[in-house]
Amino acid sequence: MKFETRAIHAGQEPDQLTGAVVPPIYQTSTYKQDGVGGARSGYEYSRTANPTRTALEECLAALETGARAFAFASGMAAEDCLIRTLCRPGDHVLIPADAYGGTYRLFANVLAHWGISYDAVPQTDLDAVRDALEGRRTRLVWAESPTNPLLSIVDLAALAEVAHANGAFLVTDNTFASPYLQRPLELGADAVVHSTTKYLGGHSDVVGGAVVLREAGYADDLAFNQNATGGIAGPFDAWLTLRGVKTLAVRMDRHCANAALVARLLTAHPAVSHVYYPGLPEHPGHKVAAMQMHGFGGMVSFRLAAGEQKAVAVCGRTRLFTLGESLGGVESLIEHPARMTHASAAGSALEVPADLVRLSVGIEDADDLLDDLRQAISLRSSEVITNCTSGTERLKLR
Ligand SMILES: Cc1ncc(COP(=O)(O)O)c(C=O)c1O
Incomplete structure (x- = not known):
């Protein structure tokens, strides 16, 4: 089956009892057993497994x-469980020099205390x-x-080769692309x-995370750890995510179409000093992105010449x-990474430029979006707002 068909049907056979076309929300913590040890269809307790989560x-x-895939309560819960399944104290991890701030914080401020060391390297090099x-x-x-x-765009097939040649696993955070635009497991x-x-959720109404494994080899270990540590997606969250997935394509x-128009507008705007969008031919990763993605995504970042x-x-x-904060929903969002999503990287090698703005371009009418950006960027300096919380202050709050 093609991608669009899988998104609507995989794991989602009509309900055996009623014929319901949409998988029910099995809002239950436990399941009646037919005698001791007689769990029906393998379900015994919803931390371990739940049919709505199984469908997702x-x-x-x-x-x-x-x-195999595993659904978690958040992206960070998924990352933590996967890392603690694959790594042991004494292990070393390589992360991107511009990793998502929360991933950086997990390695730097949590896992480092449990003996997992890391280095941050620009993976484009x-x-x-x-x-x-x-060594x-x-x-x-x-x-x-x-x-x-x-x-930034990383050549995932080449990176997989380098990682494997050195006996390391390659894990890819595919949040920005989604499996519709890029499938890292197929790249190694x-x-x-x-x-x-x-x-994947797509409507800014649910927090969740997932791990997908290329081979079943570590699936039992991950399932064990997911059950043992408990950071699972609840039935309603799994159902909402599954509903979102149907329209992913x-x-x-x-x-992608709206983001390309936004990137073009920003590139031509005199107040903008730099535009980051892999769909632009001048983006250093454009060729690799064109090779490994089926579209350039909905995220655009840019810097303001005035600072x-x-x-x-x-x-x-x-x-x-x-x-x-957040991204990937149908509605467009704007944020200042240095003071918001990436405040936790302040003062580190992963600090983001202070003049950077990040856009999650939604699926509204493109002209309305372009008009909004034009008016917001064309403000006079007397209208500049100065009373925002600094990145360092926010860091303390988190
Ligand atoms: C690239 C990326 N990975 C992981 C996460 C963490 O996901 P969650 O907020 O669902 O825990 C985020 C959140 O913004 C993200 O942008």
Whole structure:
């Protein structure tokens, strides 16, 4: 079956009892057993397994063309469980120099205390990756492509080769692309992680995460750890995500088309000094993106020539682009990464530029979106807002 068909049908046979076309929300914690040890259809307790979650997991495995998928309460819960399944104290991990701030925080501020060390390397430079792996006991290479928020593109097939040649797993965070645009397992990655909160859910109404494994080899270990640590997706969250997934393909097409128009507008705007969008021919990763993706995604970042205060002001001036964290929903969002999503990277090698603005371009009418950006960027300096919380202050709050 083709992708669009799998998104609607994989894991979603009509309900055996009633014929319901949509998998029911099995809002239950436990299941009646037919005598001790007689669990029906294998379900005994919903931390271990729940039919609505199973439907989502089977669908995600089919979309990423993996052997098994696991649905979690959030993207971070998925990352944590996968890392603690694959790594042991003493292991080393390589992360991208512009990793998502929360991933960086997990390695730097949580897992480092449990004996897992990391180095951050720009993965667009494969020689730098090889140098960083040289003589190390690196257990896994963690990749993102496109990266959040700088939209770097990594050659995933080449990175997989380098990782495997050094005995390391390649894990790819596929949140920005979604399996509709890119399937890292087909490019050689061993596992994919998602914040399903984003494009997979697609409607900004649910927080969730997923791991998809290329081979079944570690599936039992991951299932064990998921059950043992308990960060599972609840039935209603799994159902909402599954509902979002059905329209992933059509939404992504529109996200890509709108984002391309936004990137073109920004490129031509005199107040904008830099545009990050892999669909632009001048983007350093454009050729690789064209090779490994089936579209360039809905995320666009840009920098303001006038600097940080102007970037902050633009974020406060849009009317359609809602100022908020997260991404991948049908509605357009705008944010200031240095003070919001990436505040946790402040003062580190992964700090993001202060004049950077990130857009999650939604599926509204393109002209309305372009008009909104034009008016927000064309503000006078007297209208600049200066009373925002600084990145360092926010970091303390988190
Ligand atoms: C690329 C990426 N990975 C992982 C996460 C974490 O996902 P969640 O917020 O669902 O825990 C995010 C969240 O923004 C993200 O953007």
